[in-house]
Amino acid sequence: MGITDAEIYQFVQIESEANLLSITTAMDLGDFEADNSVSCRLTSAVPEVCMAEDCCLGIDEAGRGPVLGPMVYGICFCPVSKKEELRGLKVADSKTLTEAERETLFQNLSDAKDFVGWALQILSPNTISTCMLQRSKYNLNALSHDAAIGLVQYALDSGVQLKEVFVDTVGPAEKYEEKLSQRFPGLEVTVRPKADSLFPIVSAASICAKVARDHAVKGWNFTEDLGEVDTDYGSGYPGDPKTKAWLLKYLDPVFGYPQFVRFSWSTAKNLMDGKGFPVYWDDDEEDGEKAAVRQNNTSMLTYFNRSTGSTAHGAAHQSHRFFTERRLQGLNTL
Template identity: 80%
Template sequence: MDLTPLEADNSVSCRLTSEIPSVCLEEDCCLGIDEAGRGPVLGPMVYGICFCPISKKEDLKNMKVADSKTLNEAERENLFEKLDEAKGFVGWALQILSPNTISTSMLQRSKYNLNALSHDTAIGLVQYALDSGVQLKEVFVDTVGPADKYEDKLSKLFPGITVTVRPKADSLFPVVSAASICAKVARDRVVKGWSFAEQLGEVDTDYGSGYPNDPKTKAWLLKYLDPVFGYPQFVRFSWSTAQTLMDSRSVAVHWDDDEDGGAKAAQKLNNKSMLSYFSSSGAAPTHRFFTERRLKNIDTL
């Protein structure tokens, strides 16, 4: 798994892919989708797909793939290596959503929540497989939101493909378990090797699981909260945990239009010609923006 594209700029999202097995271009295939890192306040969320010919389902099952959450790190790494070595019939692709991508998506002006981001990411990965020539006939997905609505949505988007959306799909279908392992291994590697663009010096990497209720994670968040600039981009600042800490421990920012009438006063100010502030009449600007800063008109430079 080559993480070079992400290492070049981990503030953006990137896609990592394996080679497409030639057999997947010729035979009917199944594909599983799962994610890793949905809940943590630290690090990326990774969506993964894994696909293979339907005729090879038993071979995939015999590799003893399982839900990544039931395996330790060494077991996941070992199974990922097995999946990677089975490149004659197994393919995978990953979409790594950076913390910055997650935060800016969720906090943009038009509503775009984590479920919508997850759906769009999964859809993009299925489309990638189709565009690559994989002969998809079956898709299995771990649900995000109501399973029946998600299944109907995917079925309409990809007619001719049988879509199955189930809770805990990663423990029901080996191809989803395989996708879960790929996603989890990628996230673990990214988190472990995270490069802090903010030049914080030597950073304590003992930040626990990254989940908000982990004491180590809470301690790390407190330690690296800058009162002016907030958090490094390793933190999902759209999470309520991060927002609460920033609200309570950061320097307060006062916006001139926060007070009642401020917006109207600003509009009135904007409607005046800028040239009026450089006139020789000597009349001082009356808006409090000028008076609070002790600014006054001048007629010579």
């Protein structure tokens, strides 16, 4: 008796789920999922051959532009003598591949663990926003450069005999190449635009980074009490209508967004400015309450002066869930 279309479909579904399970096992995001407010490093085992032969290493990232989710920096390395074998795995720029193709290629890289290794730095949205919004500015390019440098140093510290490093540029390629060459004088560094389409080792790093980001976004653990979260947030890029709709839906007028959102992106800041409650943040340069009055605004300090159970306008006051969830109460006297 022949196999029906339904049976074939069920078999394909089971095979797909099995492949996804093996990929998830190869790239365990458990540490990051346990606390996605901080950055996390994931690594494969280092093949013995990589500690015995001259190796090449590629660097690329995934998720630089989205307003949602982490940015992931990835490296992939293999012996120089194995470049053709790596090319034989048919790796390509992750942006040109479907999700299913990326998953398959990552599995191929994992299966080639006798000569291929990788490492990832997952930069949480909270880390990105905190760095970019701190008083001493730390922009995205500097953050990206430091993530790449940290991963190269990890490979060296792990005993990988690095000889060549290929990098997809962030900022001017010549300046970035000079920076890396000065930091790692013993390495032959090549920085090029679109390096992920020029060098297979960079393509491999691109695939690892993109697969990790896809899994992190899909399995995002919302620590905030948002109820049943709508996960139909589109691509996460600022111009995506679905992403914009999601940002509007989950904007809290007082506390802004869950940590899934990069507060430092202009898309998020503009929505908070337009839809959130206006508040003047006190600093050392000017008396906060006077400045707030001058700007027809509200000083943060006034919230600490209000009597329990009423607002500045005398209306009944109900504590925000931020306070009730943490069992916080107003302090009237010291």
